[in-house]
Structure formats: C-alpha cells, structure tokens
Amino acid sequence: MNTNQRYFIELAYNGTAYHGWQVQQNAVSVQELLNKALSTILRQPIETTGCGRTDTGVHAKEFFAHFDAPLSPEGGVSVLESTPFRGLGGLNALLPYDIAIKNVIPVHADAHARFDATxxxxxxxxxxxxxxxxxxxxxxxxxxxxxxxxxxxxxxxxxxxxxxxxxxxxxxxxxxxxxxxxxxxxxxxxxxxxxxxxxxxxxxxxxxxxxxxxxxxxxxxxxxxxxxxxxxxxxxxxxxxxxxxxxxxxxxxxxxxxxx
Structure with a gap:
C-alpha cells in the first residue's frame, strides 16, 4: 500500500541571487530553499526533483518539481492537505521574494517532473x-x-x-x-x-x-x-x-x- 501522495509544485524564480536550481555544496540554490520550506511546512525532510537544471543566474517563469508527502494514517487526504497549509500562502511566506510558488498539484504516484516532460x-x-x-x-x-x-x-x-x-x-x-x-x-x-x-x-x-x-x-x-x-x-x-x-x-x- 502506498503511504505517500506525489505532488507537482509549479514555481517561478529570478535566478540572479542563486547558483542555479540544483542543490550545491557551498552555494545557495533554488532547490535548497524550496526543500527547506517544504520540510518546515510538513515537519519532516522533503526532497524535490526538478524538471531540469538551470545554471547560475538563469531565471524561470515556469518550473516544475515533484515531491512525495505522507498520507494521513486515517486515510483520505495527505499530510500536506491536512495541515494548516492555507493554500500557497504558508509556503510562499517561507521563501524569499525572488521565488514564488504558483500551484501544488496532486499527481499519480509515477509522475516524474523531469522524465515525463515532453x-x-x-x-x-x-x-x-x-x-x-x-x-x-x-x-x-x-x-x-x-x-x-x-x-x-x-x-x-x-x-x-x-x-x-x-x-x-x-x-x-x-x-x-x-x-x-x-x-x-x-x-x-x-x-x-x-x-x-x-x-x-x-x-x-x-x-x-x-x-x-x-x-x-x-x-x-x-x-x-x-x-x-x-x-x-x-x-x-x-x-x-x-x-x-x-x-x-x-x-x-x-x-x-x-x-x-
């Protein structure tokens, strides 16, 4: 039985301040800040997978990533949907001004932000x-x-x-x-x-x-x-x-x- 719900997250960002999308060891990236924000909201470690990788200073008007959030033990909705998420406001409040979350979308368990993109x-x-x-x-x-x-x-x-x-x-x-x-x-x-x-x-x-x-x-x-x-x-x-x-x-x- 699957205990997770997969989500696609749609975001946009100004890449000027970041060393690209992907997590870097010694530099700040968009993915790092998104992972931290989702982990704070869900109160457990969350790792995202992006639709690709943008280089240092490159911007994205539309970018997708996917992540898994645990389902509620009682069934029905995921932990994400059962927390005081209040739409996108809580997540956007944890992110800097140059990263904006547009949508969080439930998808099927095998959906992949990178490999499914056509x-x-x-x-x-x-x-x-x-x-x-x-x-x-x-x-x-x-x-x-x-x-x-x-x-x-x-x-x-x-x-x-x-x-x-x-x-x-x-x-x-x-x-x-x-x-x-x-x-x-x-x-x-x-x-x-x-x-x-x-x-x-x-x-x-x-x-x-x-x-x-x-x-x-x-x-x-x-x-x-x-x-x-x-x-x-x-x-x-x-x-x-x-x-x-x-x-x-x-x-x-x-x-x-x-x-x-």
Whole structure:
C-alpha cells in the first residue's frame, strides 16, 4: 500500500541571487530553499526533483518539481492537505521574494517532473538602451544584429538533432540528441528575444546557440556556416556563451493535464 501522495509544485524564480536550481555544496540554490520550506511546512525532510537544471543566474517563469508527502494514517487526504497549509500562502511566506510558488498539484504516484516532460521552451532577451529596470533581467548590447540572418541560421538548426557543439564540455549524458521544434528571433518592446523549444536541452545549450547566432547577426559568419559548426560536434567551433541574465525557462509541457 502506498503511504505517500506525489505532488507537482509549479514555481517561478529570478535566478540572479542563486547558483542555479540544483542543490550545491557551498552555494545557495533554488532547490535548497524550496526543500527547506517544504520540510518546515510538513515537519519532516522533503526532497524535490526538478524538471531540469538551470545554471547560475538563469531565471524561470515556469518550473516544475515533484515531491512525495505522507498520507494521513486515517486515510483520505495527505499530510500536506491536512495541515494548516492555507493554500500557497504558508509556503510562499517561507521563501524569499525572488521565488514564488504558483500551484501544488496532486499527481499519480509515477509522475516524474523531469522524465515525463515532453517539451521545454526558453527565451533569451536582449536590449540596446541603458535601462536600470532591465539590469540582471536582459543582456544589453550596443549594436543591433541582423535578425533576418539569425533567423535563417536558426531555421537551419532544425535540420539536425545532434547538438554536441553547443553542449558544455565534460557533461555526462547518454546522448546529445535533441529535437528542436521552434527557433526564432522576434522584436520586443525593449529589444529582441530568441524563442526556442525542444524535447530536451543540453547544459549551456541555449546560451551557446545564442552566442553562435550573434556571430551570424554581426555578419562574422554566413547563416549556412552554422551547418559546419553543428556537424563538427566540437564546442570550440561554436560561439561564446552569452551572459545568464537574459535567459528564461518559460514553459514545460507534460503528456497529462496539471490542474490544482
């Protein structure tokens, strides 16, 4: 008999103050603070599993994690639902201003925040005029790159699945294959933004892609040149990773509905 109820927790965070999502030995992470808050609410150790890992300084407008909470011995509802939880207020009160809980959703026992995700979307934001309100939230550039050329190269990327050239070195993964279904630059009120969706992403992949596309936007490389970079499978041939401040995880999709 299962004595736990599994939950998905939906959150958003400004990653400026954190060394990414995942618990670190000598640095503060989003996962560490979330685990502590849930453990305080439930009065026992709680460990969360995230839908992925964001790097230091990267933001998330939508992020999911799962955790298990014990069922009440009397049956019926879980300990989480039987405590004075008062919706999300108690949990949010224990977290700093830059981490916000949106939903806590009961799911089936085998639901997995990371392995069940079918698509993830990121945005990378760039602005061109000095703006104190965009400091830490977007990357400021002086010169506007050529969006048409960058979009030509972005479309070419969708012809490939092996993106070893955009992966952080010495990363232990079984495969560097990813299926990109959307990759495009758009104009925004403050500048430009890169939108990308794939079934999975490699470590540092989006920031390396943006850095490579910027080379094309500055006309240092023709759009077709991205083929040679991808086919080389060599990280040193791709562009420099852009700063973390402009990167946002914006959407994570699952094959089942997530409703409170």
């Amino acid at each position: 698509a993830r979307s990121y945005q990378y934001h760039i602005h061109f005029n000095k703006d104190p309100f965009l400091q830490g939230a977007s990357w400021q550039l002086r010169d506007v790159p050529n969006l048409d050329l960058m979009n030509q190269a972005a479309a070419i990327m969708m012809d490939y699945i092996d993106f070893s050239c955009f992966s952080k070195s010495n990363t232990q993964v079984k495969t560097n294959n990813c299926k990109i279904t959307c990759a495009e630059w758009v104009k925004t009120d403050n500048g430009i933004a890169f939108h990308i969706t794939a079934d999975r992403f490699l470590r540092n992949m989006v920031r390396a892609i943006v850095g490579t596309l910027m080379m094309i936007g500055r006309e240092e490389l023709k759009p077709e040149g991205i083929r040679e970079i991808i086919e080389s499978k060599n990280r040193s041939n791709a562009g420099t990773s852009v700063p973390a401040c402009g990167l946002y995880l914006t959407e994570v999709k699952y094959p089942y509905p997530l409703t409170p």
